[in-house]
Each structure stands twice: as C-alpha cells, then as structure tokens.
C-alpha cells in the first residue's frame with residue numbers, strides 16, 4: 001500500500017484555548033516497499049505524523065491515504081480495524097505493553113483480536129519467532145522473566161503476528177545497549193527486505209537513517225523541511241545545522257575523504273567501519289594497479 005499525505009495539518013486540542021499546531025500542510029508520498037526514515041529535532045511532529053498512519057489521529061485539515069483507506073477531517077474510514085491489521089505500529093518502549101502470562105499468549109493477542117484462527121496464529125508464531133531472533137523454548141515463559149531486549153522482541157513479534165504490510169517504528173532502539181540497537185535494526189532491515197515490508201522509522205539516529213533508509217524526510221516545527229535519498233539530504237551540512245541536526249559520521253567520512261584524496265567512494269548504506277574496509281580495498285586495488 002502506498003502512503004500519501006496531502007496538505008495534512010493537525011492541531012492538538014483544536015478549538016480550545018490550549019490549541020497547539022503540531023503538523024502544518026504536510027505533503028509527501030511513500031511508495032509501497034520503501035524504507036523511510038523520519039528525522040527531526042524534538043517536538044518537530046514525528047510522533048504526531050506516525051499516529052496518522054493507522055488512524056489513531058485524524059487530520060484537522062487535509063487527507064491521509066493508506067492504500068484505499070482515506071482519512072480526513074470529515075471521515076475516519078469505517079473499517080479502521082482492517083487498516084490497523086495492515087499497519088503495525090511499534091511504539092516507543094513496546095515492552096511496557098506486555099501483559100499476558102506467557103510469551104505465546106502475548107504474541108497471539110493481536111491476531112486473536114483481529115479474528116485470526118488458532119491454527120493460523122500458531123503458524124505465524126512459528127514463522128516469527130526465529131525472524132525476531134528468539135527461541136521457541138521462550139514461548140511458555142512469562143514475558144516478565146525475560147531480559148529487556150528479549151521483552152522488546154516479544155512485543156515486536158506481537159506486532160508482526162498481525163502480518164502488517166506497513167511497519168511503523170517509533171524509536172525502536174531507545175534504551176537498548178549499542179549491540180542490542182544494531183541487532184534490532186538489522187532485524188528490521190532483514191524483515192523489510194525479505195518480506196517486502198514497507199517500513200517507516202522515526203529515529204534520532206542519523207547513522208541509522210543513512211544505513212537503513214532509502215528515503216529520508218526531515219521534519220521541522222510540524223512541516224517537511226527536506227526530503228530525498230540519504231545522500232541528497234545528509235550532504236547539506238548548512239541546512240542540517242539550521243534545524244540542529246548533524247551530518248552523519250559515515251557521510252562526513254566520505255566527503256572529507258573525497259576532498260582530501262580526490263577519490264570517489266560509491267555512496268552506499270554503510271557504517272564508518274564498513275567504509276573503512278571498503279577504502280582499504282580501494283587502496284589495495286589502486287596499489288596493485290601501479
């Protein structure tokens with residue numbers, strides 16, 4: 001399903017003395033199958049934007065289209081439940097929403113709610129458990145006896161069990177150690193690639209945006225400040241500074257290397273470490289050519 005925002009504005013507590021404009025005339029289009037990162041300074045409207053993707057919020061003005069679902073101030077789609085079964089949202093700290101007595105029951109809760117049969121749920125769980133890096137032996141355990149990282153995987157498995165076509169991630173690595181962050185983000189990237197899951201990631205990590213996204217939307221004060229490929233967006237140092245964002249390390253590395261050595265490094269999704277390996281190989285190649 002494609003996602004289109006057309007002149008979307010959102011005002012919290014509209015028509016009250018506490019009215020607060022959080023999105024202003026926001027328009028963009030995300031084709032099905034994309035991996036999009038939404039970045040921006042705190043309070044720029046990222047979470048508000050996300051909540052429009054499954055009908056949690058309805059635009060005050062403008063229209064949100066998710067496939068055939070149209071949401072505007074006049075009408076929420078009647079089949080909101082169907083929309084929510086097709087757009088899975090992993091909220092910040094999703095493990096805080098675990099509640100059931102076993103991991104298996106917790107994962108099954110979402111699909112059960114959407115009327116999926118027990119046999120189909122069991123099949124989905126068998127498929128999801130290895131995909132989120134868990135072992136089936138955990139299924140009978142209480143989610144509350146697991147580590148923080150494992151609890152997060154259980155919560156993510158619960159969202160995947162509804163078999164969404166679009167996966168929306170609000171800071172999914174918040175609070176994890178660096179290794180946990182890497183594992184979870186690699187897991188989402190693999191899911192995106194192997195299952196053609198359209199993925200919308202809200203992140204404060206510019207490095208993750210460079211590494212995983214094929215398209216980046218930068219928000220500022222409720223409006224779209226910039227959008228484009230990571231390369232197009234993250235090479236604009238001055239424009240980024242204007243909205244208190246930094247050029248990601250990997251991009252700084254590429255540009256300074258190019259400036260110093262006049263060597264063009266192909267821009268790919270990669271970390272500084274991966275770039276270092278690539279440059280070593282480039283240099284070795286250059287030496288052996290001499």
Ligand SMILES: Nc1ncnc2c1ncn2[C@@H]1O[C@H](COP(=O)(O)OP(=O)(O)OP(=O)(O)O)[C@@H](O)[C@H]1O
Nearest residue numbers: 012020021022040041042043044045046047048049
């Ligand atoms: N429930 C609410 N009532 C009133 N104003 C709100 C509410 N939620 C958010 N806001 C305001 O709307 C604006 C956008 O908030 P939002 O949470 O979407 O930003 P964000 O980019 O996700 O921020 P962060 O990076 O800190 O999570 C902010 O000015 C915020 O204070």
